[in-house]
Amino acid sequence: MIRPAIALQRTFEPAFRRLSKLAALDAGAETALAAAIDDAVLVQARRELLSEGKAVGPFRLIVAGWAARVRVLADGRRQFLSFLLPGDLIGHCGQSHPIASSTIAALTDVTVCTPPAPGAFAGLTEAYHISRALEEAHLLAHITRLGRFNAHERIRDLLLELNERLTLNGMAVRDSFDLPLTQEMLGDALGLTSVHVNRMVQTARRDGDLQWRGGRVTLTDPAVLARKVGRTVVRVTGGATEVS
Amino acid sequence: MIRPAIALQRTFEPAFRRLSKLAALDAGAETALAAAIDDAVLVQARRELLSEGKAVGPFRLIVAGWAARVRVLADGRRQFLSFLLPGDLIGHCGQSHPIASSTIAALTDVTVCTPPAPGAFAGLTEAYHISRALEEAHLLAHITRLGRFNAHERIRDLLLELNERLTLNGMAVRDSFDLPLTQEMLGDALGLTSVHVNRMVQTARRDGDLQWRGGRVTLTDPAVLARKVGRTVVRVTGGATEVS
DNA sequence: CGCGTTCTTGATGGGGATCAAGGTGAGTGG
DNA sequence: CCACTCACCTTGATCCCCATCAAGAACGCG
Numbered sequence: 001m002i003r004p005a006i007a008l009q010r011t012f013e014p015a016f017r018r019l020s021k022l023a024a025l026d027a028g029a030e031t032a033l034a035a036a037i038d039d040a041v042l043v044q045a046r047r048e049l050l051s052e053g054k055a056v057g058p059f060r061l062i063v064a065g066w067a068a069r070v071r072v073l074a075d076g077r078r079q080f081l082s083f084l085l086p087g088d089l090i091g092h093c094g095q096s097h098p099i100a101s102s103t104i105a106a107l108t109d110v111t112v113c114t115p116p117a118p119g120a121f122a123g124l125t126e127a128y129h130i131s132r133a134l135e136e137a138h139l140l141a142h143i144t145r146l147g148r149f150n151a152h153e154r155i156r157d158l159l160l161e162l163n164e165r166l167t168l169n170g171m172a173v174r175d176s177f178d179l180p181l182t183q184e185m186l187g188d189a190l191g192l193t194s195v196h197v198n199r200m201v202q203t204a205r206r207d208g209d210l211q212w213r214g215g216r217v218t219l220t221d222p223a224v225l226a227r228k229v230g231r232t233v234v235r236v237t238g239g240a241t242e243v244s
Numbered sequence: 245m246i247r248p249a250i251a252l253q254r255t256f257e258p259a260f261r262r263l264s265k266l267a268a269l270d271a272g273a274e275t276a277l278a279a280a281i282d283d284a285v286l287v288q289a290r291r292e293l294l295s296e297g298k299a300v301g302p303f304r305l306i307v308a309g310w311a312a313r314v315r316v317l318a319d320g321r322r323q324f325l326s327f328l329l330p331g332d333l334i335g336h337c338g339q340s341h342p343i344a345s346s347t348i349a350a351l352t353d354v355t356v357c358t359p360p361a362p363g364a365f366a367g368l369t370e371a372y373h374i375s376r377a378l379e380e381a382h383l384l385a386h387i388t389r390l391g392r393f394n395a396h397e398r399i400r401d402l403l404l405e406l407n408e409r410l411t412l413n414g415m416a417v418r419d420s421f422d423l424p425l426t427q428e429m430l431g432d433a434l435g436l437t438s439v440h441v442n443r444m445v446q447t448a449r450r451d452g453d454l455q456w457r458g459g460r461v462t463l464t465d466p467a468v469l470a471r472k473v474g475r476t477v478v479r480v481t482g483g484a485t486e487v488s
Numbered sequence: 489c490g491c492g493t494t495c496t497t498g499a500t501g502g503g504g505a506t507c508a509a510g511g512t513g514a515g516t517g518g
Numbered sequence: 519c520c521a522c523t524c525a526c527c528t529t530g531a532t533c534c535c536c537a538t539c540a541a542g543a544a545c546g547c548g
Contacts, residue, residue, distance in 0.1 A: 074474040129337065
């Protein structure tokens with residue numbers, strides 16, 4: 001198969017890898033997606049990609065960097081609702097005049113692009129649908145974490161989820177990945193204080209469950225870890241999402 | 245406007261009222277929806293409407309009764325992910341071969357029907373989209389509850405949400421509604437034990453925040469209550485969802 | 489009336505919050 | 519090259535919210 005130079009080059013982008021794993025893309029879709037990624041723009045860390053209550057802008061795709069949906073309470077308490085990684089989508093909802101249901105903030109410098117519109121290519125449309133289903137599955141998993149897991153389980157379960165997602169888009173290799181989150185951010189996601197996150201991470205290190213130095217995390221044995229927390233794994237198998 | 249007898253009669257169903265408030269429905273859509281509701285079937289309490297990991301069946305609409313998305317852990321811990329009320333939809337996702345990401349169980353006897361397919365009527369299609377957006381907003385609210393609210397706040401906030409939703413479909417009048425949930429079910433939703441739910445409800449009663457006797461709840465002053473928990477209200481205004 | 493479910497209340501303990509103080513490392517400027 | 523700073527990590531001490539265990543009381547139902 002012959003592709004323009006741009007498309008060939010963008011094939012290695014995490015965002016491209018994720019979407020092409022979610023559904024089979026034909027050459028036209030691949031080229032259009034690669035061209036879109038080539039036009040990505042930068043959003044600096046701490047800037048907002050979306051503001052709660054305001055209109056959702058154009059449909060967007062995260063090309064690089066980490067972002068999070070955030071809710072801040074009147075007294076300053078903060079909750080991260082979900083993390084957005086390269087290959088994740090923003091604002092795909094099908095509604096005519098959607099209003100953002102939460103703020104999305106860039107945790108690191110982030111680059112985003114406007115991918116081909118839903119409906120333009122069958123494969124991409126399917127990938128968008130599956131992406132949205134996965135996003136919902138992650139929300140459900142997060143509810144279970146916060147409702148019924150203790151601090152140990154929450155941290156291990158979240159790191160397992162991140163490892164899965166980063167493996168899908170190629171940013172994690174052999175259960176090792178860069179984690180650009182402070183322990184305070186982890187606490188904001190997990191409903192814990194940074195102090196307690198720290199203690200739990202210490203014991204996880206001592207137990208040999210993981211390594212975490214200089215922003216890089218390595219999970220010793222995800223399978224064993226998953227059994228420890230009774231984690232239900234969400235897999236993607238040839239176009240269908242599967243839970244087991 | 246002249247409608248068949250069936251349609252006129254079904255206009256008062258909570259499911260009908262909810263969808264017709266989410267978006268403007270033309271006469272054709274109203275008739276089709278009323279006819280669908282007329283064909284509703286019963287699902288007994290404790291039966292599953294959807295099983296995690298299995299294929300999602302046909303697109304369905306809850307006509308009467310309460311259901312919940314549930315996740316049960318290996319050791320028996322249980323988490324309710326969300327509640328489904330009359331007018332809520334099941335299995336609207338646009339994906340070709342969707343797999344259920346969670347079990348849905350009937351909490352009371354439930355009647356469900358298969359509403360007009362997405363795309364058949366523009367108004368209904370819009371209503372389906374908005375319904376899905378609201379559902380996601382409720383998941384986000386639930387994450388915040390579980391992550392950053394204490395027991396007091398969790399109960400008050402959840403009752404406020406239920407009051408809003410039941411007001412939308414006409415099942416709550418003047419902040420008073422039937423609540424067919426045991427305190428244990430509330431605990432399973434809120435990540436608390438039934439014992440602690442009980443104690444918090446007692447104090448809420450003593451504080452004059454609510455009445456709850458014989459399965460009927462009355463909120464004394466939702467506005468005051470909402471201010472107490474710093475609740476962000478999700479409103480529906482002429483086809484667009486709005487958060488404030 | 490008897491029985492199971494749900495609600496209620498008490499006693500006790502633990503998981504995680506809170507408050508407080510270092511320690512560490514990267515970047516900055518003199 | 520070293521003091522300085524700022525963000526983040528680490529550790530200790532104390533407290534409280536909520537889980538747990540246990541046992542009645544109230545309610546609905548056959």
